[in-house]
Amino acid sequence: MFFRATAATLVLMSVTPTTPLRVGNASGFYGDRFSAMREMLEDGRLDVLTGDYLAELTMLILGRDRLRDPDLGYARTFPRQMEECLGLAADRGVAIVTNAGGLNPAALADRLRDLAVRLGVDVRVAHVEGDDLLGRAAELDLGRPLTANAYLGAWGIAEALRAGADIVVTGRVTDAALTVGPAAAHFGWARDDYDALAGAVVAGHIIECGTQATGGNYAFFTELAAAGHDLTHPGFPIAEVHGDGSAVITKHDGTGGAVTTGTVTAQLVYEVAGARYPGPDVTARLDTVRLTQEGPDRVRVAGVRGEAPPPDLKIGLNSMSGFRNDMTLVLTGLDLDAKADLAERQVRAALKGREPARLAFHRSRAHQVPAGGVADRDAASGDLDAPEQDAASIHLRIEAADLDPRKVGRSFGAAVVELALASFPGFHATAPPGDARPDGVGFSAAYRPASAVPHTAVLPDGTRVDVPPPRDTAVLTPVPEPPPPDPWPPGPTRRAPLGRVAGARSGDKGSDANLGVWVRGEDEWRWLVHTLTVDELKRLLPETAPLTVTRHVLPGLRAVNFVAEGLLGGGAGSGPRSDPLAKGLGEWLRGRSVDIPEAFLP
Template sequence: MTLRIGNFSGFYGDRFDAPREMLTGGEVDVLTGDYLAELTMLILARDRLKDPSAGYARTFLRQLEETLGLAHERGVRIVTNAGGLNPAGLADAVRALAARLGVPVRVAHVEGDDLTARYPGALAAHAYLGGFGIAACLREGADIVVTGRVTDAALVTGPAAAHFGWTPADHDRLAGAVVAGHVLECGAQATGGNYAFFGEGGVSLRPGFPLAELHEDGSSVITKHPGTGGFVDVGTVTAQLLYETGGARYAGPDTTARLDTVRLTQEGPDRVRIDGVRGEAPPPALKVGVNRIGGFRNEVVFVLTGLEIESKAALVRQQMRARFAESRPARVSWDLVRTDQPDASTQETASALLRLVVRDPSQEAVGRVLSGAAIELALASYPGFHVLAPPGKGSPYGVFEDVYVPQGDVDHVAVLHDGRRVTVDAPQDTAVLDDVPPPALPEPLPPGPARRAPLGLVAGARSGDKGGNANVGVWVRSDDAWRWLAHALTVERFRELIPEARELPVTRHVLPRLRALNFLVEGILGEGVAAQARFDPQAKALGEWLRSRHLDIPEALL
């Protein structure tokens, strides 16, 4: 029997009316909402500092107020990690809402992920739990299950395990659900949103949200409701499969899914079958995301217009350095962005931007010093001096760190709708992760004429962040293009095309079944998204930058 699991949220702030769209657009058995990311946990932690009863995604409550009755009428269960740092608090709020609306629903929640007390100085430290706590709640009749920090895929493995009766030993089936969950977790990214070849399926202003038709053997079909925007094809599913992943082993607390076994087949319009997925025992340790305040940050952007851009930038740097000699922040970084064009027809396109960012444990060091130094130059620096905005007092920034604890050291508990507490045992069968031996590469294309052109003419890409690291997944859509890409885009060539990576550890993972390469770049994002170490702090567009770079491409592919 098929289990239809839909998604209505890929992040905290996603389309507000998506739950109603999913409930009214077609058949669905379970709706999942993913609200949590590394940065979201920090935001919720700061909310909780101001109000101990806070710490969850309040948007979910407002969405539920409009759709709870409809979900109950249609028998649709809802599973969400909107509980954030306070799943019990959100569960209570949902019960109060249901009572006020007169809708008789059973609400359960999952807890045990909060390990903040174990990490002195942390604002939030949460283990990534698996799906069997969710499964326990659903098996006992819950209509709504609220969790804190679980893996994104757990929102799918939990309902699937409950529905099909899977046990922790069903690694292949669980791995199939993990892959389906990974495709669903970011909402419209699976239906044409943020897609490299976005124009080919017809530009959609409002892509629909995805759903998976799961089967008892772990296979699935990724689709969407009829008549909704966007499209689902092998490319959109491949792109999402590569998002924020590493090598062939995609590890989680329920199972380790082998991405090198995934088989994708276009079954029909807006229908992509996923099968063949193999699973292995999960690792013995759980990932814990630790968020701390790293200090204070401030910035100012100087606008340099017209001629002698480099000389103007050098002058203001020297002037600021002289001022910093009196009281220098702990970390100072400069970036000159050459947005200027010669003989420009507008002042804006004649201007470059010089960005100065300072960090320090002291707010005064990044506030008063930077503000005074930058503003005092207003009449005493390069010609045409002005800034995009005057610097403020400086604001705190967060840093993110991954640590690991044994699975058995975490108290994973399902709190049922009637108040009973069910302990979820750690898996007995675990396996330490090892690298998968590199697969054989295809035969290279025979020599032939080539042309200098952007990589993106033949390859798609999607990139994202994991703490301070970034991944860039690159894929092609024909066997000949794969024969070329597998040999042409080496680690050395990647470093040439992405100069920021030249001094950083870069690992290439080969996924022949997806015709894909996945590059993991360590440390390119510093201490994580909240630290804002680079122009694109989550590496969302790193893949698009790579696609824009030129290299010699066989004319037969162009």
């Protein structure tokens, strides 16, 4: 159980298996909709409001902030949101749980206490620490990173809430822990209530990315719009968590977007790997998840099984490696390959003797293929006889990186611009030369025993409570792939984009790309699981062909999940791809043409 704040008192919440805990989310990343916190507090009832601000790239950003000012290192938008909403949350008895503390949760907690005094709002603030291992990097053999943070679990949050905290600020905890901690405190779960904990992990994973669970970034968004769902301003998600760990995913009545088994599936397959989804408190079995549309904007998530967590904690490491810059030239009309080759030769010659350590040239379209246009033209080709100039053009992006900022500063851009009257016909750039910027290279993950990482809840009265590591653990092993269903029988097919029948969502895991693909019917599943193999994926996405790609099968979700190792180079803060987070990878796949049974197509 835990205490819930009102304006001036703490009210003990009743703890019964039949009383769900309404956990909302108001942030899926650092930079998400600023007004979401107020909207979630004003638009309906909540018990807990979470905010997820941290991603791999965010830790790099916060690490740079801390280099400039040791008092920083937290999400600076959060205090401004709380200045608007602190009194409202207290009046409504809503506990706030957030990882906005980033690299400096203690400083953010102090700032919130000062804010509460200034606003005259009586709230109790706690924080969780221990994840920041930068000072022990040498001891733990982690190299010399800019940031080094272990992914802590939910029990520090639970301790703080049990002690009466109205606001709990954490550093790097797992995203799902923001939901699991309040649920564990509310229902009094034990450390080995694995099924309940796993159910809350799945619920937390679904709502952690905000509006991605309510129609945002959804592959079949046009169908939602056609069904009357307004996607202009999607509402943020809510998980009604029950005492057994099952949950109903929903949103406030009257808000935009939609909650369907499809939108929930899309988020479930986002940035996961196999059937075992490991965390510091429990390993959730994603192959046991069952989704049911319970009513409009209500999806029940049930049946989740849990297992003991792995013995080691994941540690996210960010490192900075020099500086980077880029220039983009526009090539138009005829002889595009020859123009690009000439530009590359000239730039390399101009930089001879001071060429950066990394100098790469990337060709891409400067335009969209128009409706009814040529869909299979090479991505780095313009359209001949095009009625618009952009349609006849491609971009040549020149990327430079080096430890020495002088090699990639304005002089690099100036060397490119000096070719303007001496290079290919039609030479022009998309922007003038700019300054070098820090190059965040190399997010990587290390694993160390949980017993080597402190986990401390600092309660509202300053008491420090050590959270012990799990007593029982289990080494993570892959779940054997289940026998596939019988294949869809041979019959007439039609060449069409895969996305006509399959949804997809993709994202980054360090230097690896993650791509989940699902279908909505059992017949389509019989076809997809036999058709979309690793070899077929590599054929459809040639960039993945030389890479190690692993496929994981999730029959209960009618989904296959792929991990393409190394596709993103140095990860979110670096790498040559124009989509360094792999957010568009799934849509690229959906746009590729395959032979689809006519029975599945309109």
